[in-house]
Amino acid sequence: MQLFAQGRQEIAFKIVPTFNARPVDFEHTYYHLTQSDSVMLDVFKCYISNLVFYSAGRAVYTEPNSFHLLEAGGANNMQFSIAAGSRFSYDEVGFDLGIDSTTNVSGTLGGDLDPTKGMYWSWQSGYINLKLEGKSNLCKTRNHEFQFHLGGYSNxxxxxxxxxxxxxxxxxxxxxxxxxxxxxxxxxxxxxxxIPGAAAASLAHKIAQLIEPYKE
Amino acid sequence: MRKAGVISFLVVIIGLLSFKAKNRYEFAVPEGWPRPEYNFKKNPLSEKKIALGRQLFYDPILSKDSTISCNSCHLQYTAFTHIDHPLSHGIAGRIGTRNSPALMNLAWGKSFMWDGAVNHLDVQALAPISNTLEMDEDIANVVHKLQRSAAYRKQFYEAFGDSVVTGEHVLKSISQFMLTLVSANSKYDRVKRGADTFNSREANGYKLFKQHCAECHTEPLFTNQKFENNGLPVDTSLNDIGHMKISHNAADSLKFKVPTLRNIEFSAPYMHDGRFKNLSQVINYYIMGVQQSPTLNPLLRKGIYLTSNEKVEIIAFLLTLSDKEFLFNPALGFPKK
Known part of the structure; x- marks a missing residue:
């Protein structure tokens, strides 16, 4: 009986893409990885799903229908809030960067999962979990552009x-x-x-490992 | 007074119920057929949604320059495929890389496209809408264009109770129409039901078919839904590796989805690249043209031998798979205002 825990609470959630520990300017700032190169970032979008709050290692709240599309400079600018139907304390959060395989084989869905959001591949079924695009003089590509569209749900x-x-x-x-x-x-x-594949999967896991608490 | 109130309340309820019942569309599974793959609970069919999907299927608004509709490459009279074109063409005369598949009995489909790139009927339409060689459009812009149309806003409201057009609703309604493309009333079906009989040629053809073809073109759908390499020599102008492109597995090299043979009389040309113009060429190919390769279907390794009389009989049987009721059903045709 957790009567004392009843009530509602709203928890703000935000992801800040950073460069040298400062928030990235996705408009027109050029950054340096080394002295001789420059990098400009203009697209960052990702899905956060299956949010769970933990207290002392025990799950205390699991967000229902938990799918959030975050977009730098977009409508939500990388933030949303969780409206929990109960009050609880927490010291850890867990979530997936991307969309699970069941959702990937469930046809067309609405809200943040609507295929008009630009995060669904048309030529081969499946969600794009994360998009990172920009320019760098390191890339001998058209307009020095680079694109990482990371997704894939099969084993x-x-x-x-x-x-x-x-x-x-x-x-x-x-x-x-x-x-x-x-x-x-x-x-x-x-x-x-x-395209989905080993390369995409490897980069997706690398980028997920870089997520950590950030002090604004 | 109170009684009258109760009665009028009941009348309203009954009215609402009958409206709902009238709008509901019952999907009938033909006798003896397997259970559909499609989960109708997640997208319950209704007359209004089907009508909207049909409108969209026949509307070139889905393409970038409003010249190509689904119907452009999927014509009803030719079993919803593109007759005469080995490779189907999209906007501005651009030529695609594959022969458009015939559309029917899609509720039973486990995957879509020749290489199985699409995993669910609801997201199938995204592929031709976005492909630069087909409609070269973006689903977000399709939604934008539809939202601007008062007629579509009304139709979306009637179908979904919301005049705000979404990608989800566009795709689900197109699915609904495609689900109604059921072909199950050919002579073959009537024979199976005991309502008709094969002549001796057709009967012999059916025997030969079961012996040589049915392993992959399995009844009653006339496809086992699997990906098979049927030994076609690679067309080096396309170098199409089939299912391997999707699975990244060398064991799937040169394997393509086994197509249904229903309405095959009307769906020429044949194969994923439309290389054969008539059924006689197809049968001759299976007798003389199959190329050995590591992924070739084992049943084709030893070859198929047929006399010229037997060839005629197999084709006579294949023609019993034509379903005129399906090909000329006005409910599936261009929507008239």
Whole structure:
């Protein structure tokens, strides 16, 4: 009987893409990975799903129908809030970066999962879990552009990545260090991933590991 | 006074119920057929949604320059495929890389497209809408265009109770129409029901069919829904590896979805690249043209031998799979205002 725990609470959730520990400017700032290169980022979109709150390692709240599309500079600008039907304390959150395989084989869905959101592949069924696009002089591509569209749900191409992060009470703010991610990718040779496969799955897991608490 | 209130309340309820019942569409599974794959509970059929899907199927608004509709490559009279074109063409005369498949009995489909790229009927239409060689459009822009149309806003409201057009509702209504493309009333079906009889040629053809073809073209759908390599020499202008492109598995190299043979009389040309123009060429190919390769279907390894008389008999049987009621059903045709 948890009568004392009744009530509602709203928990703000935010992911901040960072470069050198500062929020990324997705408009027109050029950053440097080393002295001789420059990188500009203009698209970051990702799905967060299956949110669970933990207290001392025990799940205390599981968000129903938990699918959130976050977009830098988009309508929500990488944030949303969870309207929980009960009050609970928590010290850890868990979620998936991406969309699970059951949802990927369930046909067309609405809300943040609507195929008009630009996060569904048309030529081969499946959600794009994460999009990161930009430009760098390292890329000998058209307009020096690079695109990472990471997705895939079958056993061989599973790009969904679980995340568990220790947090404190109050709004949840997590950082994702894109400078660290890009330092680990050789942009000269690896600058365009648009299909599910081992390469996409590997990058998706690498980027998920960079999610950690962030102090604004 | 109170009694009158109760009665009028009941009348309203009954009216609402009968409206609902009238709008509901019962999907009938032909006798002896397996259970459909499609989960109707997640997208319950209704007359209004089917009508909307039919309108969309026949409307070139789905393509970038409003010249190509689904119907452009899927014509009813030719079993909802593109007759005469080995490779189907899209907007601005652009030529695709495959022969458009005939559309029927899609409720039983386990995957879609020749290579199985699409895993659910509801998301199938996204592929031709987005393909630059087909409609070259973006589903978000389709939604935008439909939202601007008062007629469509009304139809979406009638179908979904919401005049706001969404990608989900566009695709689900197109699915609803496609689900109604059921072909199950050919001479073959009537014979199976005991309402007709094969002549001796057709009967012999049926025997030969069961012996040589039915393993892959399994009754009653006339496809086992699997991906098979039937030994076609690779067309080096296309270098199409089939299902392997999707599965990334070398064991799937050169395997394509086994197509249904229903209405085969009307759905020429044949094969994923439309290389054969008539059934005689197809049968001759299976007798003389099959190429050995590591992924070739084992049943084709030893070859198929038929006399010229037997060839005629198999074709006579294949013609019993034509379903004129399906091909000329006005409910499936261009929607008249």
């Amino acid at each position: 061989e191409t599973k790009a969904i990545a679980p995340v568990r992060v220790k947090v404190t009470a109050g709004p949840i703010v997590l950082g994702i260090a894109l400078d660290k991610f890009l330092s680990n990718v050789d942009l000269a040779t690896n600058n365009s991933i648009m």
